[in-house]
Amino acid sequence: xxxxxxxxxxxxxxxxxxxxxxxxxxxxxxxxxxxxxxxxxxxxxxxxxxxxxxxxxxxxxxxxxxxxxxxxxxxxxxxxxxxxxxxxxxxxxxxxxxxxxxxxxxxxxxxxxxxxxxxxxxxxxxxxxxxxxxxxxxxxxxxxxxxxxxxxxxxxxxxxxxxxxxxxxxxxxxxxxxxxxxxxxxxxxxxxxxxxxxxxxxxxxxxxxxxxxxxxxxxxxxxxxxxxxxxxxxxxxxxxxxxxxxxx
Amino acid sequence: xxxxxxxxxxxxxxxxxxxxxxxxxxxxxxxxxxxxxxxxxxxxxxxxxxxxxxxxxxxxxxxxxxxxxxxxxxxxxxxxxxxxxxxxxxxxxxxxxxxxxxxxxxxxxxxxxxxxxxxxxxxxxxxxxxxxxxxxxxxxxxxxxxxxxxxxxxxxxxxxxxxxxxxxxxxxxxxxxxxxxxxxxxxxxxxxxxxxxxxxxxxxxxxxxxxxxxxxxxxx
Ligand SMILES: Nc1ncnc2c1ncn2[C@@H]1O[C@H](COP(=O)(O)OP(=O)(O)O)[C@@H](O)[C@H]1O
Ligand SMILES: [Mg+2]
Numbered sequence: 001x002x003x004x005x006x007x008x009x010x011x012x013x014x015x016x017x018x019x020x021x022x023x024x025x026x027x028x029x030x031x032x033x034x035x036x037x038x039x040x041x042x043x044x045x046x047x048x049x050x051x052x053x054x055x056x057x058x059x060x061x062x063x064x065x066x067x068x069x070x071x072x073x074x075x076x077x078x079x080x081x082x083x084x085x086x087x088x089x090x091x092x093x094x095x096x097x098x099x100x101x102x103x104x105x106x107x108x109x110x111x112x113x114x115x116x117x118x119x120x121x122x123x124x125x126x127x128x129x130x131x132x133x134x135x136x137x138x139x140x141x142x143x144x145x146x147x148x149x150x151x152x153x154x155x156x157x158x159x160x161x162x163x164x165x166x167x168x169x170x171x172x173x174x175x176x177x178x179x180x181x182x183x184x185x186x187x188x189x190x191x192x193x194x195x196x197x198x199x200x201x202x203x204x205x206x207x208x209x210x211x212x213x214x215x216x217x218x219x220x221x222x223x224x225x226x227x228x229x230x231x232x233x234x235x236x237x238x239x240x241x242x243x244x245x246x247x248x
Numbered sequence: 249x250x251x252x253x254x255x256x257x258x259x260x261x262x263x264x265x266x267x268x269x270x271x272x273x274x275x276x277x278x279x280x281x282x283x284x285x286x287x288x289x290x291x292x293x294x295x296x297x298x299x300x301x302x303x304x305x306x307x308x309x310x311x312x313x314x315x316x317x318x319x320x321x322x323x324x325x326x327x328x329x330x331x332x333x334x335x336x337x338x339x340x341x342x343x344x345x346x347x348x349x350x351x352x353x354x355x356x357x358x359x360x361x362x363x364x365x366x367x368x369x370x371x372x373x374x375x376x377x378x379x380x381x382x383x384x385x386x387x388x389x390x391x392x393x394x395x396x397x398x399x400x401x402x403x404x405x406x407x408x409x410x411x412x413x414x415x416x417x418x419x420x421x422x423x424x425x426x427x428x429x430x431x432x433x434x435x436x437x438x439x440x441x442x443x444x445x446x447x448x449x450x451x452x453x454x455x456x457x458x459x460x461x462x463x464x465x466x467x468x
Contacts, residue, residue, distance in 0.1 A: 086369050093391060133467040146373075159376075
């Protein structure tokens with residue numbers, strides 16, 4: 001579905017991605033893991049051409065994106081949703097306006113927009129938050145809005161750049177569950193960048209390991225499942241007490 | 249109303265009218281030209297959507313140059329240009345030309361600064377959703393920077409009022425000119441103080457309105 005061939009990318013003569021070849025298959029949840037600075041974000045941003053490669057080819061469904069005219073590239077980007085570590089919501093727009101703008105950009109008619117916004121917010125469990133502003137939401141809720149916005153145009157791929165890295169463990173599992181749901185019920189292919197092994201292991205079918213701008217390996221894995229992590233007081237207590245007792 | 253003010257009522261009314269024309273045209277110029285220019289300045293910066301070193305350096309130099317002129321010299325310097333546009337270099341209409349020029353330079357810089365405060369991630373998200381540069385500006389940048397844009401315009405308007413007070417040098421009139429000619433030069437200190445009072449009230453009102461609007465617009 002997405003295919004990078006011999007892609008290079010440098011920032012001010014500093015090579016950041018070096019002859020990377022990688023293909024993302026239809027329907028998979030593809031993890032990309034590596035140390036901070038390994039080039040994961042850059043690699044992800046190359047997939048929707050937020051970064052232009054210095055050399056090599058980036059294909060989406062067999063179309064070389066690097067030679068597309070701007071207008072066509074923008075249409076393709078609407079088939080690829082993207083979410084970020086810092087959510088990147090528009091603070092002066094309400095939840096529904098944040099989702100609406102994505103539909104406006106794709107030229108969805110106004111009467112249809114209302115239904116689609118409802119549908120997307122229901123999917124991420126935020127239908128009652130439509131009129132709230134991002135600042136009134138928790139981190140996990142903001143990321144859900146970002147997800148609703150990213151899937152509003154029914155993309156075929158969802159690019160996720162450290163989507164859980166600023167969230168606490170229980171919110172992390174919530175978001176991972178939403179992503180898995182998007183993959184399983186909507187059939188959206190997911191590329192998940194993270195530096196956290198637990199996150200990658202929980203839902204990915206295939207994982208690419210990156211180091212210093214290169215791909216070390218790509219391996220098939222069995223998703224380990226999303227660990228039940230709660231943040232309620234009782235759970236904290238049992239954990240602490242069990243630990244103490246097992247050491248005693 | 250104090251007698252001295254009543255005595256000059258019609259002159260004062262005329263002066264206030266002239267100030268409103270001069271400041272009004274400055275505001276129009278700031279919004280219609282300064283806003284797009286400041287946006288372009290921002291967009292042409294390194295790493296931004298229309299990044300272009302030549303465009304950025306040129307615009308930057310132009311804005312800096314205009315802003316570094318002592319305003320009185322800018323007025324004199326622009327006289328030939330004003331003649332071409334208005335047909336004369338004297339009068340309220342002629343005074344609006346240098347005022348518009350400084351207004352554009354002044355506000356465009358503040359626009360650029362407000363836009364720089366929008367997190368880059370928001371723009372990135374917009375681009376990833378397939379927004380064109382125009383859509384990024386209208387549906388994201390201006391929405392996110394709107395309270396800064398309003399505060400900047402408020403600051404600019406206060407400066408425009410101050411600039412307008414010296415337009416007496418080219419016969420532009422206005423409250424400042426009236427205060428100097430009737431108050432200062434004719435030793436009617438009381439009249440001068442009343443004119444200053446009018447200016448103070450005007451500035452207070454504008455600042456209050458600007459701050460209030462900016463606060464109401466800011467949902468972040
Ligand atoms: N826009 C940029 N300009 C300059 N250097 C960059 C830019 N983006 C990333 N880099 C550099 O590229 C390297 C890889 O960054 P990144 O892809 O963000 O890594 P990761 O996401 O794995 O932490 C880092 O050394 C980073 O400093
Ligand atoms: Mg990163």
